[in-house]
Amino acid sequence: MTNDLMVRVAQRIEEADGICSFELVPQDDNQLPAFSAGSHIDVHVAPGLIRQYSLSNDPAERHRYRIAVLREIASRGGSAGMHERVRPGDLLRVSSPRNHFALAEAPRSLLLAGGIGVTPILAMARSLHAQGRPFEMHYCGRSASRMAFLDEIAQAGFASSVVIHADDVPEQKFDAQAVLANRSEGTRLYVCGPTGFMDHVLETARRLGWPDEQLHREYFAGVGAAPLATDSSFEVRIASTGLSCQVPAGKTVIEVLAAHGVEVPTSCEAGVCGTCLTRVLQGTPDHRDTFLTDAERAANDQFTPCCSRALSPLLVLDL
Numbered sequence: 175m176t177n178d179l180m181v182r183v184a185q186r187i188e189e190a191d192g193i194c195s196f197e198l199v200p201q202d203d204n205q206l207p208a209f210s211a212g213s214h215i216d217v218h219v220a221p222g223l224i225r226q227y228s229l230s231n232d233p234a235e236r237h238r239y240r241i242a243v244l245r246e247i248a249s250r251g252g253s254a255g256m257h258e259r260v261r262p263g264d265l266l267r268v269s270s271p272r273n274h275f276a277l278a279e280a281p282r283s284l285l286l287a288g289g290i291g292v293t294p295i296l297a298m299a300r301s302l303h304a305q306g307r308p309f310e311m312h313y314c315g316r317s318a319s320r321m322a323f324l325d326e327i328a329q330a331g332f333a334s335s336v337v338i339h340a341d342d343v344p345e346q347k348f349d350a351q352a353v354l355a356n357r358s359e360g361t362r363l364y365v366c367g368p369t370g371f372m373d374h375v376l377e378t379a380r381r382l383g384w385p386d387e388q389l390h391r392e393y394f395a396g397v398g399a400a401p402l403a404t405d406s407s408f409e410v411r412i413a414s415t416g417l418s419c420q421v422p423a424g425k426t427v428i429e430v431l432a433a434h435g436v437e438v439p440t441s442c443e444a445g446v447c448g449t450c451l452t453r454v455l456q457g458t459p460d461h462r463d464t465f466l467t468d469a470e471r472a473a474n475d476q477f478t479p480c481c482s483r484a485l486s487p488l489l490v491l492d493l
């Protein structure tokens with residue numbers, strides 16, 4: 175990628191059980207490319223292994239990026255690689271920041287973080303606070319020992335706008351219904367965290383009448399469905415060449431196309447980043463990504479071949 179840059183790992187801190195933060199700084203005296211709250215960078219963890227991590231530091235900072243990585247139990251290599259191999263002094267290739275989860279203009283913002291989902295939400299809180307824009311943040315986790323940045327939040331100038339919900343403290347239990355029921359006109363909701371948490375929050379919000387355009391969410395890598403042995407097979411056809419190939423159970427469209435010499439750019443390979451997004455000219459995709467919005471999915475004119483499949487026997491791709 176042309177906008178990649180090399181950064182040095184200046185610090186690595188064990189922030190909570192299973193969570194490490196990494197402070198990434200320029201190799202020279204130059205500033206890093208600017209970013210806005212909600213941005214992420216691609217990190218080249220190892221050759222061919224790229225993962226997306228949200229930036230959690232103050233978006234006004236140009237001297238560092240800070241990411242935090244939860245070691246996934248079922249790691250496909252990304253989080254384990256970061257935890258096991260990346261040390262202070264190492265050089266890492268990263269992309270310039272990109273933002274699919276940007277703050278919108280709104281009279282008020284409601285920020286909801288679940289677990290490691292605190293990373294972009296924390297940058298949002300810093301940004302809103304710096305701009306004097308009203309917000310409320312709720313940070314949920316299974317226990318305080320598994321929640322990163324609690325001390326930092328307690329000492330921040332916006333600490334009074336943050337409510338901590340640790341599941342093992344009964345009086346702190348998160349009640350999505352109560353938090354979401356109290357909505358003033360035009361409030362925007364931003365939610366980031368594990369899939370179950372986000373689905374619960376978004377379903378509750380919709381049930382309470384929040385308009386879709388006021389709901390913003392960011393999923394994490396690793397939630398895209400891997401191909402299953404029980405999936406059915408289907409045919410994909412390349413519109414430009416007429417090449418047809420069968421995608422069997424247990425293989426992704428990307429894998430099958432690559433075996434036929436058709437390379438589609440990928441990054442997360444989990445339906446999160448949108449890098450592989452491909453137009454669909456005919457057929458109905460079986461969307462398994464978390465990148466497209468519900469409306470985009472319903473249009474059925476594009477899909478993410480790294481993890482999505484087909485509901486129809488044939489998909490014709492605009493490649």
Ligand code: FES
Binds near residue numbers: 445446
């Ligand atoms: S490679 Fe990230 S969505 Fe497909």
